[in-house]
Amino acid sequence: MSESTLHFVPSQDFKTRAREALDDPKLRKSFRGAMDFLQGKRLAQFPDADELEHLRDLGEAIRQHALANLPDLLVQLESNLTAAGVQVHWAETADEANAIIHRIAQAKQARRVIKGKSMASEEIELNHYLAERGVDCIESDMGEYIVQLAGEKPSHIVMPAIHKTKGDIATLFEQHIPDTPYTEDVDALIQTGRRALRQAFVEADIGLSGVNFAAADTGTLWLVENEGNGRLSTTVPDVHIAIMGMEKVVARLEHIVPLSSLLTRSATGQAITTYFNLISGPRREGERDGPREVHLVLLDNGRTQAYADEQLRATLQCIRCGACMNHCPVYTRIGGHAYGTTYPGPIGKIISPHLLGLEATADLPTASSLCGACGEVCPVRIPIPQLLVRLRTEANRNPEEQVAHPLRGQGAKFSRGEHLIWRFWSGAFSHPKAYRMFRWAATRLRALTPAKQMGWTQHRTPLTPAARSLSDLLKDKGQPE
Amino acid sequence: MTALTARERMLGRLRAAAPATSATTTTEIDGRIDAHYAGCAPIADGFEARVASMQAALEASHAEVWRATASAWPALLADKLAQAGVRRLLLDPSQPAGAALKQALPPQVEAVGYDRPIEQWKAELFDTVDAGFTVARSGIAATGTLILTPDAGSPRTVSLVPPLHVALVHASTLHADLHTAARTERWRDGMPTNLVMVSGPSKTSDIQQTLAYGAHGPRRMWVVIVDDIDAGSQA
Numbered sequence: 001m002s003e004s005t006l007h008f009v010p011s012q013d014f015k016t017r018a019r020e021a022l023d024d025p026k027l028r029k030s031f032r033g034a035m036d037f038l039q040g041k042r043l044a045q046f047p048d049a050d051e052l053e054h055l056r057d058l059g060e061a062i063r064q065h066a067l068a069n070l071p072d073l074l075v076q077l078e079s080n081l082t083a084a085g086v087q088v089h090w091a092e093t094a095d096e097a098n099a100i101i102h103r104i105a106q107a108k109q110a111r112r113v114i115k116g117k118s119m120a121s122e123e124i125e126l127n128h129y130l131a132e133r134g135v136d137c138i139e140s141d142m143g144e145y146i147v148q149l150a151g152e153k154p155s156h157i158v159m160p161a162i163h164k165t166k167g168d169i170a171t172l173f174e175q176h177i178p179d180t181p182y183t184e185d186v187d188a189l190i191q192t193g194r195r196a197l198r199q200a201f202v203e204a205d206i207g208l209s210g211v212n213f214a215a216a217d218t219g220t221l222w223l224v225e226n227e228g229n230g231r232l233s234t235t236v237p238d239v240h241i242a243i244m245g246m247e248k249v250v251a252r253l254e255h256i257v258p259l260s261s262l263l264t265r266s267a268t269g270q271a272i273t274t275y276f277n278l279i280s281g282p283r284r285e286g287e288r289d290g291p292r293e294v295h296l297v298l299l300d301n302g303r304t305q306a307y308a309d310e311q312l313r314a315t316l317q318c319i320r321c322g323a324c325m326n327h328c329p330v331y332t333r334i335g336g337h338a339y340g341t342t343y344p345g346p347i348g349k350i351i352s353p354h355l356l357g358l359e360a361t362a363d364l365p366t367a368s369s370l371c372g373a374c375g376e377v378c379p380v381r382i383p384i385p386q387l388l389v390r391l392r393t394e395a396n397r398n399p400e401e402q403v404a405h406p407l408r409g410q411g412a413k414f415s416r417g418e419h420l421i422w423r424f425w426s427g428a429f430s431h432p433k434a435y436r437m438f439r440w441a442a443t444r445l446r447a448l449t450p451a452k453q454m455g456w457t458q459h460r461t462p463l464t465p466a467a468r469s470l471s472d473l474l475k476d477k478g479q480p481e
Numbered sequence: 482m483t484a485l486t487a488r489e490r491m492l493g494r495l496r497a498a499a500p501a502t503s504a505t506t507t508t509e510i511d512g513r514i515d516a517h518y519a520g521c522a523p524i525a526d527g528f529e530a531r532v533a534s535m536q537a538a539l540e541a542s543h544a545e546v547w548r549a550t551a552s553a554w555p556a557l558l559a560d561k562l563a564q565a566g567v568r569r570l571l572l573d574p575s576q577p578a579g580a581a582l583k584q585a586l587p588p589q590v591e592a593v594g595y596d597r598p599i600e601q602w603k604a605e606l607f608d609t610v611d612a613g614f615t616v617a618r619s620g621i622a623a624t625g626t627l628i629l630t631p632d633a634g635s636p637r638t639v640s641l642v643p644p645l646h647v648a649l650v651h652a653s654t655l656h657a658d659l660h661t662a663a664r665t666e667r668w669r670d671g672m673p674t675n676l677v678m679v680s681g682p683s684k685t686s687d688i689q690q691t692l693a694y695g696a697h698g699p700r701r702m703w704v705v706i707v708d709d710i711d712a713g714s715q716a
Contacts, residue, residue, distance in 0.1 A: 033690075034689075034690055037690050038690075051521065054517060054520070055517065058513055058514065058517050061505060061510060061513060062510055062514075064504065064505075065503060065504075065505050065507070065510050068499065068500050068503035068504065068505075069499070069503055070495050070499060071492050071495040071496045071499055074492065074495070075492070084674075090486070090487045090488035090491055091487060092487045092490060092491060096487060140697065141687070142685045142687040142688070142696060143685075143687035146687070146688075159686070159687060159690075160687070161687055161688070162690075164688075164689075165689060166688050166689045166691070169688055186688045186689065186691040186693050187693050189688055189693075190685060190688065190693040190695070190696060191695065193696075194695065194696060194697060197697065198607060201607075201697075202603050202604060202607055217669055218668065218669060218671065218672045219672075220672050226683065226684050226685055226686075226696065227683055227684070227685045227687075227696035227697045227698065228641060228683035228696060228697040228698025228699070229696070229697040231637070231641050231677065231698065232641060232642075232697055232698075235637045235638060235641065235675075236599065236603070236638065236642075238600070246491065251507050251510070252507065252510075252511070252669060253663065253668050253669055253672070254511065254514065254660070254663050254664065254668070254669060255510060255514065257514065257659050257660045257663055258514060258517065258660075260659075261659075268686070271538075271623070271624050272624040272626060272659075272678070272680050273680070274542070274679065274680055274681055274682070274683055274684055274698070275677060275678065275679060275680075275683075275698070276626075276677070276678035277675070277677055278672060278675065278676040278677070278678075279674070279675055280672040280673065280674055280675070280676075281674040282674065283674065284674055286633045287631075287632070287633055287636060287674065288595055288597065288598045288599060288633060288636045289598070289599040289631075289636040289637050289638045290631075290636070290637055290674060290675060298491075300487075300491045304491060304494040304495060304498075307494070307495060307498050308494065308497070308498040309498075313498075
C-alpha cells in the first residue's frame with residue numbers, strides 16, 4: 001500500500017474549505033443522511049429522559065473525579081500495569097510518542113504494523129512518521145482502511161468513512177484490491193475488506209490500538225469495538241502497543257460501566273457494542289496466544305495545558321462518542337475534513353487549540369452559532385458552548401496580557417482596532433450617561449454610517465442605527481425607560 | 482543535576498494544577514453508581530426473566546440461541562455443526578464441556594485442540610478452522626452478552642478467528658446487568674490478562690451506515706443457554 005497519496009491538511013484555511021464543502025451537494029447529502037441516522041439511533045437508546053439525565057450526571061461526576069485525581073491515577077495505573085508486565089511510556093509531544101513507537105518497532109525489527117482504530121495515533125500522524133522510516137502501517141478498522149486506501153483522513157471520530165458513498169467505496173476497492181469487481185453490495189464490500197486484511201493480521205509484527213478507558217485500580221485497558229479488528233490487533237501479533245490520551249484513566253474498573261453505556265448509546269445508538277476487550281497484561285506463562293509484549297504510551301500533546309485551567313479542564317472529560325458532531329448544525333453541513341484537524345466538530349473546536357495552538361486553530365471556535373446542541377447531548381456534560389466562548393476570548397486577548405494560564409497562541413486573532421472598539425463599546429454600555437450620549441449621537445448621525453463595514457458587509461447589508469432608539473419609542477407609548 | 486524526564490514534567494504540570502482535594506471521594510462515586518443501577522427498572526428480575534432477556538437480546542444482535550438441558554446440549558450442537566458443514570472445530574477437550582461435545586461429534590466433524598502456541602500454527606488457524614467452541618464464565622441478561630475469560634485451553638483467538646463462534650452459557654451464571662456482573666464477580670480484586678465481553682457476531686456499519694456481519698471476527702454466533710437451575714432453587 002502506498003503512503004505517497006496521503007496529504008495532510010493544515011488547520012488554516014478553514015473558511016475556504018468550509019465554503020467548498022457547502023458547495024458540494026454530494027457531501028452535504030452524505031452527512032445530512034448519516035447525521036439524521038445517528039441522531040435517531042441515539043434517541044432510541046434513551047427512551048427514559050430521567051434515566052438519561054441521571055446517567056449524564058453520573059458520567060460527569062466520574063470523569064470529574066478522575067480528572068481531580070489524575071496525577072495519582074496515572075501513577076497507580078502505571079504501577080499496576082508495570083507489575084503485570086506492561087511497559088508504560090510517557091510522551092509529552094506527538095514527536096516523542098512517534099519516536100517511542102518507532103524505537104519499539106526497531107527493537108523488534110518490525111516492518112509491518114496492523115492498526116486497530118486509534119484517534120490518538122491519527123493525532124500524532126503515526127502512519128506518516130513510520131512510513132518515512134520504512135515501517136508500514138495498515139489500518140484494519142473498515143472505515144479507517146477505506147480512508148487509508150483513498151489517501152485521506154477520517155472525517156468523523158467514530159465513523160471515519162462517513163463521507164463516502166458505497167459507490168465511492170466500490171470504485172476504490174475495484175482500483176486497489178486485486179480481483180475485485182465493482183459492486184455496491186455492502187455485504188460483498190465488507191467481505192472484500194475482510195479478505196484483504198486477513199493476511200495482514202497473520203503477517204503483522206506489531207498490533208497498535210487506541211484505548212477507550214483505563215482503570216487505575218486493576219491496571220486494565222478497556223477497548224470498545226464491533227468489528228473484531230481491535231481484538232485481532234491486540235491478540236495475534238507478538239507485540240501490542242496501545243496509545244492513549246493521558247486523560248482517559250478513571251479510578252476504578254467499575255466506574256467504566258456507566259461510562260461504557262453512555263459511550264455506546266451516544267455514539268452509535270447501541271446498548272452495547274459487539275466486543276468489550278479488557279486487557280490487563282501480556283500473555284502469561286502457559287497461555288497460547290496474546291502478545292508477549294504489551295506497551296502503553298501515555299500522550300500529553302497539549303492536554304496538560306487544558307488541565308491547568310479550571311474551566312478548560314472540562315475539555316478532558318470527553319469520552320470521544322462523537323454525539324456533539326452528530327448534532328452540530330455546522331458539522332452536519334461542512335463535514336469533518338473542512339476543519340483540517342484530527343478531531344472535527346464541537347469537540348475538535350475545543351480540544352484542537354490545546355493540541356495545535358490557537359495560531360493554527362483560532363477560526364474553529366468561531367464556527368459555531370452557539371445553539372447549544374453539543375452541550376445538550378454531551379454524555380459527560382462538557383459545557384462546550386461556554387468553552388467555545390472562552391477560546392474566542394483567548395484568541396482575541398492581547399498577546400502581551402499576563403494571565404495565570406496563558407494558552408499557546410494567545411491573541412492569535414487579536415487586532416488593536418477591534419480591541420479599541422470593544423473597549424469603547426463596553427465603556428459606553430457600563431455607564432448610563434455615556435450610553436445616552438452615544439445613543440443620542442448614533443441616532444442623529446446615522447447618515448454617516450459607512451456602507452462598507454469590513455467582514456460584516458461581505459455577505460450582509462450594512463448595519464445602520466435606527467432613527468429613534470428603542471427607549472424613545474417606548475417613551476412615546478408611555479412606557480417607562 | 483539531570484534533566485527531568487517526560488514523565489516528571491507531565492506529572493509535575495498535572496500536580497501543579499490538580500485541586501488539593503477532590504469534590505467527591507471514590508466511595509461516594511461507588512455509592513452513586515450503585516444507587517443508579519438500583520434505581521433502574523430491573524430488566525431481568527428472576528431466573529426465567531434473565532434467560533428470556535438474554536435470549537432476546539442475543540437474537541436481536543443476530544446470534545442464534547437455543548436452550549437445552551445439561552444432558553441434551555452436546556447432541557444438539559453436534560447435529561447443528563454437522564448440518565452447517567463444519568469440518569474442523571476448535572475446542573478444549575481437557576474441560577468437561579469440551580470433552581462432552583467431542584464425544585458427541587459425528588465422524589465428519591474433527592475436534593481440534595489448541596495445543597500449540599499461536600505462532601506455530603497461525604496460518605492453519607486462520608485458514609482451516611471452521612468453528613471455535615468456548616464456555617462463557619457468565620452472561621449479562623440486559624444486553625445479551627457473554628463474559629469470556631480465555632485461558633490456556635481456550636485461548637483468546639478461539640472466539641475470534643474461526644468464522645463461527647459456538648458458546649455455552651449456564652443459566653445460573655446470568656447477571657441482570659454489567660454492573661451486577663462486575664460487582665458480584667469482584668472484578669476489582671484482580672483481572673485475568675484478558676476478559677472479553679461478546680454480544681453477537683462481529684459487525685460493522687462503516688459503509689453508508691449499512692449493517693453487515695462478519696467484519697473481522699466470526700460471521701455467525703451460536704449460543705446454547707444450559708438450563709442448570711432446578712425449579713426448587715430458582716432465585
